[in-house]
Amino acid sequence: xxxxxxxxxxxxxxxxxxxxxxxSCTRDNSLIQPIQITQPFxxxxxxxxxxxxxxxxxDPNQWKLDKVHSSVLWSGSYIGAAGLLTGRFNQFGxxxxxxxxxxxxxGTGQPLLDTSWAFYESDPSKTYFNGYxxxxxxxTGEPGRDAGCNISAMGTTAIISGTQNLNVNNIAQxxxxxxxxxxxxxxxxxxxxxxxxxxxxxxHTEALVGKLKYIPKATPTGSTYSVFGLQLTFQFNKQAYxxxxxxxxxxxxxxxxxxFNNQ
Amino acid sequence: xxxxxxxxxxxxQLIAFFSGYPLIYAIVMVVFENxxxxxxxxxxxIHTLLPYAYALSGTLYLGLILKGLYPDYSxxxxxxxxxxxxxxxxxxxSLIFWIPLFAKKxxxxxxxxxxxxIFFIKDVFILNPTSGEHDMIRNEIKIYSDSLILxxxxxxxxxxxxxxxKIVYKKLLSH
Numbered sequence: 291x292x293x294x295x296x297x298x299x300x301x302x303x304x305x306x307x308x309x310x311x312x313x314s315c316t317r318d319n320s321l322i323q324p325i326q327i328t329q330p331f332x333x334x335x336x337x338x339x340x341x342x343x344x345x346x347x348x349d350p351n352q353w354k355l356d357k358v359h360s361s362v363l364w365s366g367s368y369i370g371a372a373g374l375l376t377g378r379f380n381q382f383g384x385x386x387x388x389x390x391x392x393x394x395x396x397g398t399g400q401p402l403l404d405t406s407w408a409f410y411e412s413d414p415s416k417t418y419f420n421g422y423x424x425x426x427x428x429x430t431g432e433p434g435r436d437a438g439c440n441i442s443a444m445g446t447t448a449i450i451s452g453t454q455n456l457n458v459n460n461i462a463q464x465x466x467x468x469x470x471x472x473x474x475x476x477x478x479x480x481x482x483x484x485x486x487x488x489x490x491x492x493x494h495t496e497a498l499v500g501k502l503k504y505i506p507k508a509t510p511t512g513s514t515y516s517v518f519g520l521q522l523t524f525q526f527n528k529q530a531y532x533x534x535x536x537x538x539x540x541x542x543x544x545x546x547x548x549x550f551n552n553q
Numbered sequence: 554x555x556x557x558x559x560x561x562x563x564x565x566q567l568i569a570f571f572s573g574y575p576l577i578y579a580i581v582m583v584v585f586e587n588x589x590x591x592x593x594x595x596x597x598x599i600h601t602l603l604p605y606a607y608a609l610s611g612t613l614y615l616g617l618i619l620k621g622l623y624p625d626y627s628x629x630x631x632x633x634x635x636x637x638x639x640x641x642x643x644x645x646x647s648l649i650f651w652i653p654l655f656a657k658k659x660x661x662x663x664x665x666x667x668x669x670x671i672f673f674i675k676d677v678f679i680l681n682p683t684s685g686e687h688d689m690i691r692n693e694i695k696i697y698s699d700s701l702i703l704x705x706x707x708x709x710x711x712x713x714x715x716x717x718x719k720i721v722y723k724k725l726l727s728h
Contacts, residue, residue, distance in 0.1 A: 300579035303670070307576060307697070310677040314687075314694040 331474050338411040338507050340518060340550065342384075345403055350515065350552040355384050355404035359549045362423050366528075367539035375538050377430035379423040384548070386420035387456060387463060395454040402456070409520065411504060414469040414478050419522070421546065422463045424455055425486075443535045445489040458493060462486035464524075469502070478502040480522060488531025496531075500524025515553040522546040560638075564672070565696055567644055570614040571669035573700030574607055577708060578663050599708075602715060604656035606708035607666060611647025613707070618645075643668065673697055 343352030362382045368375040384404040385391075395401035406420035426446045429436055441448050446460045468481040480500045487493045505519035525543045528535070585599045618641075622630055635641050643665075649655045650662050676693050680686040 296579060296582040299575075300583050303576045303579050306670075306674050310674065310690075310694050310697065313677055314691040 333471065333476050335471075335476055335504075336411050336506060338409075338504075338518070340409040340507070342403075342405040342407060345405060347553065353518070353550045353552050356517070356549040356551050357383070357400065357404070361545075361547045362421075363545045363547070364428070364542055365545075366542045369537060369539070375430070377428050377436075379425075380427035380429050381424040381454065382422060382427075382546075384419065384421045386465065387422055387461060392456055392458045392461070394450070395456060396452060397454055398452060399454075401454050409504070411506075414471055417466070417469040417478070419466045419480075419482075419520075420463065422456075422461045425460050425462055426455060443489075443533065443537075445487060445532070459487050467497070472501065475503075477504065480524070482524065484524075484526055486531050488528070488533050490532040494531055496526060498524050498526055515551050517549060517551045519550070520546075520548045522548070563638065563641065565693070566614070566617065567640055567669055568673045568693060569696045569700050570610050570617075570703065571607075571644060571647070571666050571700070572673040572697055573702070573704040574610065574666040575663060575670045576701060577606075577704045578603055578659070578666070581708070582659075599712065600659055601656075602711050603659045603708065604650040604662040605715075606704065606711040607647055607662040608650035608656070609707040609711055610704055611644065611650070613703075614644055615648065640668065640672070 340353045362379040365374045365376040383400040385402040386406040410416040463485045485495045503521040507518040
C-alpha cells in the first residue's frame with residue numbers, strides 16, 4: 291500500500307471501529323425497560339340502548355328484528371372427521387315461547403313478536419336475549435336431506451306448508467342467564483341455556499357460553515332509519531340432545547346474525 | 554437508513570459479509586507484510602491471499618442471494634432483487650477477485666470493501682444513541698463483529714486451500 295501507510299490505515303480503522311463499540315455501549319447502565327409484547331385491551335364501547343318495545347312501526351325508539359336480513363347458521367364436521375357440513379334455519383325469532391304458545395300457527399311468517407330481548411351497550415347486566423329456531427326448517431341446500439333423513443334424525447316432523455310449527459319437539463330455544471363484558475374485545479361473554487328436545491322424550495337444557503359482538507348503530511346512506519347488528523356465536527354437543535347421527539360430529543357451532551332497524 | 558424493513562435487512566447482510574474486511578486487511582498487512590519473505594509456504598506473503606479471502610466472502614454472499622431467490626431465478630426476479638441497490642451490485646463484483654489479474658493488487662480489494670465499512674460507520678455515527686436507535690447501533694456493531702470473524706475465517710480457509718493445492722501440486726511435480 292503506497293498511497294497510505296498500512297499502519298495509519300490500521301489505526302484509523304481501529305479508531306473508527308472502537309468508537310462504534312463505545313457508542314453501542316454508552317447506555318449499558320440505563321434501566322432496561324421491559325418490552326410489553328401484548329398491550330392490555332382497551333375497550334371503546336358507547337352507551338347505546340336498544341329495546342324492542344312493542345315493535346310499533348314508525349317509532350324510531352322501538353327496534354325491530356329485520357328477519358329478512360338475519361340468519362341462524364350452524365356447522366359441524368362432516369362425519370366428525372372431514373370438512374364442515376353447514377346449514378341454516380329458515381324460520382327463527384326472538385321470543386321467549388311459553389308452554390301455551392307451543393303449537394302450530396297458520397301463516398308463512400313468524401307468529402310471535404320478536405320482543406324478548408334488550409341490549410345495553412355499557413351495562414350488560416341489563417342485556418338479555420331469548421331466541422328460537424324451527425328445527426324442521428334446517429336448510430343445507432339438499433332438499434332430499436332437509437325434508438328426508440334430517441327430519442327423523444332431529445326428532446321432529448316435516449314442514450306443513452302454510453304452517454309455523456312451534457311445537458315443543460320442533461323448537462330449540464336459547465335464553466341468556468348472564469351477559470358480561472369480554473375483557474379481550476369490545477364484545478360480550480354470554481351465558482345461556484339451550485333448550486331442545488332433540489331425540490329425547492322431553493326437552494333438555496344445557497348451560498353454554500358464547501360470544502356476542504355488537505355492530506353499533508348506524509344510519510345507512512340515504513336512509514331515514516338506523517340499523518344495528520348482533521352476532522352471537524356458541525357451540526353445543528348434539529349427543530346431549532340424543533342426536534346420534536354419524537353424518538356429523540358431536541360439536542355443532544351456531545352463529546346468529548341478527549340485524550335490527552327502527553323503521 | 555431507509556425505513557423499509559427489507560432494505561434494512563439487505564443493508565445488514567452487506568455489513569455482515571464485507572464491512573469487516575478492511576480491518577482484517579490492515580492487520581494482515583501490518584503484521585505479515587514485512588515478515589512474508591520468511592514464510593516458506595507462501596513466499597509471496599499471506600497478504601497476497603487477501604483478495605481471494607475477500608472473493609470467498611463475496612461467494613458466500615452470492616450463495617445467500619441465490620438461496621433467497623430460490624426457486625425463481627428469472628431475469629425479472631433478479632432485476633427486482635437488485636432494483637435501486639447499487640451497493641448489492643457492487644458487492645457481487647467482489648467475485649472478480651477470484652481472477653488472478655484483479656487479485657494481484659490486494660489494495661483493490663480494500664478499495665472495493667471500503668464503501669461497506671463507510672456505510673457501517675455512517676450508520677453508527679448518524680443514528681442517535683440516546684433514542685430508540687441505540688438498539689440499531691448495537692445490532693450493527695454485533696453484525697460488524699460477526700463480519701470480522703467471517704472475514705478471518707475466509708482468510709484461514711483460503712490459506713488452508715492454497716496450502717493443500719501447493720502440496721498436491723508439489724507431489725504431482727515430483728512424480
